[in-house]
Amino acid sequence: MRVFAGSALIAGLCLAAPAAVRAADPDLSLLPPAVATPVDFVRDVEPILAKNCYSCHGPDRQKADLRWDVKGIALKGTDHGPVILPGNSAGSRMIQLVAALQPDAVMPAKGERLTTAQVALLRGWIDQGAAWPDGRDPVSYTARRNHWAFKGPARPALPTVRDAHWVRNPIDQFVLARLEKENLHPSPEADGTTLIRRLSLDLTGLPPTLAAVDEFLADNRPDAYERLVDRLLASPHYGERWARHWLDAARYADTNGYEKDLPRSIWPYRDWVIAAFNRDLPFDQFTIEQLAGDLLPNATPEQRTATGFHRNTMVNEEGGIDPEEFRVSAILNRVETTGKAFLGLTINCAQCHAHKYDPISQKEFYQFYAFLNNDDEPMMEVVSPSLAARRQEIQSQIAALEADLPTQDPGFAGRREAWEKDMQALSVNWTELDPEAFFGAVGTKFEKLADHSLLATGSSPPVSTYSVTVKTPLSGITGFRLETIADPNLPRNGPGRAPNGNFVLTSFGVDAISPDGQVTNHVVFQSATADLSQSEFSITNAINPHGDNKHGWAIDGGPGRLNEDRRAVFVTSDKVGFPAGTTLQFTLKQLYGGEHTIGRFRLSATTVADHPLKADPLTPALRLAVDLPAAQRTPAQSQALAGFFRQQDPGSAAVNEKIAHLLEQWRTGDTTLVLAARPEPRVTRIFNRGDFRSPTAAVTPEVPAFLPPLPTNAPRNRLTFARWLVDGRNPLTARVAVNRFWQAYFGRGLVLTAEDFGTQGDPPSHPELLDWLASEFMARGWSMKALTRLVVTSATYRQSSQVSSELYALDQYNRLLARGPRVRVEAEVVRDIALAASGLLSDKIGGPGVYPPIPDGVLSLAYGAPMKWEVSKGEDRYRRGMYTFWKRTAPYPSLTVFDAPNADTACVRRVMSDTPLQALTTLNDAVFHEAAQALALRVCRQGGATERERVIYAFRLCTGRLPDADELHRLLDLVQTQEAYFSERTTAAITVAVADQKNLPTEMNLHRLAAWTLAARVLLNLDETITKE
Amino acid sequence: MNHEAELRLEAAKLISRRWFFRDCGVGLGSLALASLLRDERLLAGTPPAANEDPLVPKLPHFAAKAKRVIYLFMAGAPSQLDLFDFKPTLVKYDGHPVPAELVKDQRYAFIRPDANLFASPLKFSRHGRSGAEISEVLPHLAEVVDDIAIVKSMNTDAFNHAPAQILMNTGSTQFGRPCMGSWVTYGLGSESRSLPGFVVLSSAGGTSGGASNFGSGFLPTVYQGVPFRRSGDPILSLTNPAGVTPKLQRDSLDALKELNQHHLGATGDPEIATRINSFEMAFRMQTSAPELMDLGKESPATLAMYGAQPGKSSFANNCLLARRLIERGVRFVQLYHEAWDHHSEVVQGVRDQCGQTDRPAAALIKDLKQRGLLEDTLVIWGGEFGRTPMVETNEAAGRKMGRDHHPQAFTMWFAGGGIRPGITLGRTDDFGFHTVEDPVHVHDLHATLMRLLGFEHTRLTYRFQGRDFRLTDVSGELVPKLMA
DSSP: OOOOTTHHHHHHHHHHSOGGGOSSOOOGGGSOOOOOSOOOIIIIIHHHHHHHTTTTBSSSOBGGGOOTTOHHHHHHOBTTBOSOOTTOSTTOHHHHHHTTOBTTBOSSSSSOOOOHHHHHHHHHHHHTTOOOOTTOSOHHHHHHHTOGGGSOOOOOOOOOOSOGGGOSSHHHHHHHHHHHHTTOOOOOBOOHHHHHHHHHHHHHSSOOOHHHHHHHHHOOSTTHHHHHHHHHHHSHHHHHHHHHHHHHHTTOOSBOOTTTOOBOOOHHHHHHHHHHHHTTOOHHHHHHHHHHGGGSTTOOHHHHHHGGGGGGSOOOOOTTOOHHHHHHHHHHHHHHHHIIIIIOOOGGGGSSSSOSSSSOOHHHHHHHHHHTSSEEOOEEEEOOHHHHHHHHHHHHHHHHHHHHHHHHOTTHHHHHHHHHHHHHHTOOOOEEOOEEEEEEGGGOEEEEOTTSOEEEESOOOSSEEEEEEEEESOOSEEEEEEEEOOOTTSGGGOSBSSTTSOOOBOEEEEEEEOTTSOOEEEOOEEEEEESOOBTTBOGGGGTSOOSSSSOOBOOOOSTTOSSSOEEEEEEEEEEEOOTTOEEEEEEEEEOSSTTOOBSEEEEEEEOOOSSOOOOOSSOHHHHHHHHSOGGGSOHHHHHHHHHHHHHHOGGGHHHHHHHHHHHTTOOOOEEEEOOEEOSSOOOEEEEGGGOTTOEEEEEOOOOOTTSOOOOTTSOSSHHHHHHHHTSTTOTTHHHHHHHHHHHHHHSSOSSSOTTOOSTTSOOOSSHHHHHHHHHHHHHTTTOHHHHHHHHHTSTTTTBOOOOOHHHHHHOTTOOSOSSOOOEEOOHHHHHHHHHHHHTOOOOOOOSSOBOOOOOTTSGGGBSSSOOOOOOOOGGGGGOOGGGBOOOTTSOOHHHHTTTOOOSSSOOSSOOOOOOHHHHHHHHHOHHHHHHHHHHHHHHHHHSOSSHHHHHHHHHHHHHSSOOOHHHHHHHHHHHHHHHHHHHTOHHHHHHHHOSOTTSOOSSOOHHHHHHHHHHHHHHHTOTTTTEEO | OOHHHHHHHHHHHHTOHHHHHHHHTOOSSHHHHHOOOOGGGGBTTOOOOTTSOTTSOOBOSSOOSOSEEEEEEOTTOOOHHHHTOOOHHHHHTTTSBOOHHHHTTOOOSSSOTTOBBOOOOSOEEEETTTTEEEETTOHHHHHTGGGEEEEEEEEOSOOSHHHHHHHHHHSOSSTTSOOHHHHHHHHHOOSOSSSOSEEEEEEEBOBSSGGGGGOOTTSOGGGSOEEOOSSSOSSTTOSOOTTOOHHHHHHHHHHHHHHHHHHHHHHOOTHHHHHHHHHHHHHHHHHHHHHHHOGGGSOHHHHHHHTOOTTOOSHHHHHHHHHHHHHTTOSEEEEEEEOOOOSSOHHHHHHHHHHHHHHHHHHHHHHHHHTTOGGGEEEEEEOSSEEEEEEEEETTTTEEEEEEEETTOEEEEEESTTBOTTEEEOEEOTTSOSEEESOEEHHHHHHHHHHHTTOOTTTSOEEETTEEEOTTTTOOOOOGGGBO
16 A cells, blocks of 8 residues: 655644544454454553654654643543544544555554554554553653642641741741751841831832931831831832833833834823732732723723733834734734743743643643734723813713704704705615735735725835725726725724824726726726815815825814724716626825825725715714614614714804814823724634744634633633633742742742743742742732732841851852842832932823933934934933833833843843943943932032031932941042042032033032032942942 | 863863952952852853853853854845846846746735846956956955855845844844844853953944844843944943043042942942942943044054044944954954845945945955954854845835845855855855755854854753743754855
């Protein structure tokens, strides 16, 4: 028998295919007889499987999701049913394949065929009941499933400790038990100044004010520390601090990334995160709203805003892209981010093949992906309460005016009826044309939708020309209709692609081609009408092109009348088409510039000849309403028709004028990016080797099998998925979350690899503590403030961070927690400390990104003309680092130099470096020098009468504590020598100390100020100043 | 003694911890106690211990042919068909539609799939003993063809600029991976203690890939490329604030050092010692960088050879600066010249860009050779993909006689550092559309370049998210024909 060439794929498919679709049943009489002697799995069967089957269905590859080295999987079979029927070898798919009964369905697909003797053995084994002893599964497989992090956290009992009086809460019991095992002692409690600075930096990201330090040190109540914790948790800066941690995971940025890297507006999402932390939104709800806020019943605008979490992916607007490639890329990023941020899983490793270390198959990866693959990506208007109130007022005034019309104007009802008759007469049968070929010049790419419309996706070029080819049986065509259609994926819903949703159609042309291609008629139009043309952008421009590209059809109808469906109708001079069918070639030029191209459109034709052809002034919804007998209309339909009618009614001119005046006060709100589930879900397919160009089998949304299942009856959507993440049975989510809180407070997590709790991740230093915290977190209703309070009120957290060389040698990374944390602060906090110490820092919370001074040349590293960076004025110049506008391709240098993540991918653990470029930044960067100057001024004005007092004051502003004698002496020496230097060099002093030399500070010794500017610079650069101790 | 032990011994001699402590001005004590010399760290690919200088020089896996790299990144994608890959068949069919079977299932950025073929009107001729065939717009490169290896069979996976640049630099179209310069400095450290180990220079426009082109991805940020500015200080914040003289700066740094040392004593945290070092290196950088940038120290003959002019910003100046950087121990210098995206008027475009880049690039080869540096300096020239054999013409965009993106085949050249000189490797089909001989994928190129630098590409890895990552991801075959 000839083995079918290249049968690997075909045979693989057959194994997976249901019996019903097989062409012909195999001839079972050809099977070799089964052996009659007892067959032993381990002795006889397993070696055959290992030699012949494992390479495709084993530890490394699992074609058709089948593996022969794992009992449970082999006996279960594939998606299409069992491959072994114990007791019935002849009916077992496995036997039929290895016996090669059919030339196109043979296993093994590659390599040598099984011998007759081997088939006989396998048959015997199956006929004897397919006994498969337990314990044969490979260790790698069972160990993965038994991995500690994949089993739900049991709430461990508290360990006993010898030194019980050190213990403040259960955390300490776990820590101390471990220390006692190592014969180590905890460090003494840190002094009050260190504690308040540590707490303030940890809970608000800001150093404490001197008043706050003094207040705390003077508070002798036994619970002074806990009161301080509560004060800090109540500070609105707490929300900022934790928002910044979370935004690392959310890969927040203010631009789209890739070559064009244009600005985006998604800061309302950042504001939502800040507010969520401040109101202590429980972590489960925090998770659900970010992943699926739009799907919650009666979703609020805030809950929709939260879905911006997954809109922080990059968008490629480079010309000529395949939009699907980058849409897929964004979904892949969302999968990776979800894995990292919530599950601590490197699920993205299973994009191309089964995960090498964790029990995630490639199919499971795409099932996970399928949850996130069903969304439109709208830009949502964020209406502030005050704006909403103003709009509501305008709307109710308009409604009142409209409601009054019939009573105020006795003729109104009659005119309306007449108009409705006119409208009914305009009804025309249009045949929608199905685009066969479509091409957008200058790189536009289209998605063809089910309603025959084309949606322009991907990069948005400044100009374009659309060519659309359709074949139609119609002849005698008298007119064409172009519908431009609003769509959530377009800017402000479109229908155009300009930032405000407008477009300019500079010309509309049609050629009619005969079926044999021999005749091409250029269609001449006699008229063109539109339901709305923008002033000076009439539809007639489209059939009488001016040739200067500055004229055409546009649709901005004034406030509130832009982002709607519009229609244009083009009436031909002669009938168009060939009796045997016609190929129509449409050319839509849109050469105005500034992305004024059409975002979504549909073409139709009509052969109506006895009827005036005009663009229907009515939207499809109003058309439906007007064609109904009045009695059958709903009140809403009647109201909508009346509202529409009065706009065209000359008799209502006075009211229309009033309403137009009201509408002038209509304001658009800020926008943010959100998710919105598509009405029709996309089909998700497994990509062969992870390549989007090689889609294979379709999959439906499902969670990986090694984790708890979804509720059986819940819809497979993002909301179900989000709820599953925070279900108490999920073994990962709570552990991963508490570990990141621990990491923020101690510098390292109990699991060092915060991003990977899988089998390759770092094992926890204190497994019971991690589990206890996870369980406690859930028991406290996922309250993040409660979790923080628990951690920072522990004796463990309150230890001094001083370290002996013996302890350092023993435990360099402080994993045993025999001392407090000592960690350099994050990039944003480096900036915030300098601005806070100098008194420049603004405490304004939220809002769009700001533009502090940026060194020349940074922005020119990004593609194209450098982005405009107009340095913010007023307090926005001195906002916290987290508000600095983040441009992905040219990020703010003083933040990146201190290891701020670049926001291309999710980051759940910052790696801290220490480099000379950091030193240069804090020494010389304009922002930091400005802070040094301001600090000097503050010290000289408010620091006291003597140099000694001023040194103490300045030292405290930077480090929180008093200098010791050596430090005081060294700083006094510095100030004095520098002042001596400047005393003979007044010009130099002014240059150093004053930025605006036309406004010298009054009543100030400028020599001293210059000396202090240098001393302030030294203080701001101290290791201690930018370190949490 | 086996090879590995020998390497370790040599490494230990070169850079013992004692050297580090002595030269870096850090006292012994708790720091030394923390991690005394653990010589396996001196081999590439082992993460530095805490408090150890992450840029300390390290030895690669094998004896390296190349010790440093100068990468001339011609961003925007130069037209190989107008520079290197001459196609008589294109001349024959110039203006005819491209054969349908050639473009079946291919994707394009801008052009219609049925665009016309477009032969280069430029003259090609053969040069040197090797007889390499290149275009008339590269007269200076023609003089050094026997020192370079031209690869006409490059191919890549991405056909848009940003992802393709990221792929060429990091081995992945996904953002977030370290670039080659970061891998090399991670693997080899830097010989310079007063300049960054990985420097990025640029002329013409900003690049499509932006900062991610020279980003360190998941490697520590200390390995990311440091972009030098074109004017003013090359390094951000290099200059003291106005009025702060070197003497005042030293006074401040002395006070800072003493206060930090005092606090090191109080807290016992050796991280403070690392910070003290950083400030001292920053101070050295303030002296060495301006000296580096001063092209006035070069002879008039050298300046003329490159076409460099002191005080100006140009590709020529950057080529000369690149030589000065590697002379000072910098490991990896990458020059970006983003100017080759010729969707329109490609012939004039390459003529103009060659006018700016041909002389300096050739001068760099000559200069390195005459200084004996070419031997162990790897020079790379190329873009992120190639350009189509079909014409791009588009009235709407005002484009005519251009070429679209073409990842299927393009040309790069290499010199020095173990590259086999005087060869032309690989061939494309008669239309210049696909590679047909010795195809070299980006991953293969990376594997080969890493080999020249002494690395087994599968072994220079970094553990991230539970997986060992490498520049070549899961691919990469050596190209032995390219190696001397």
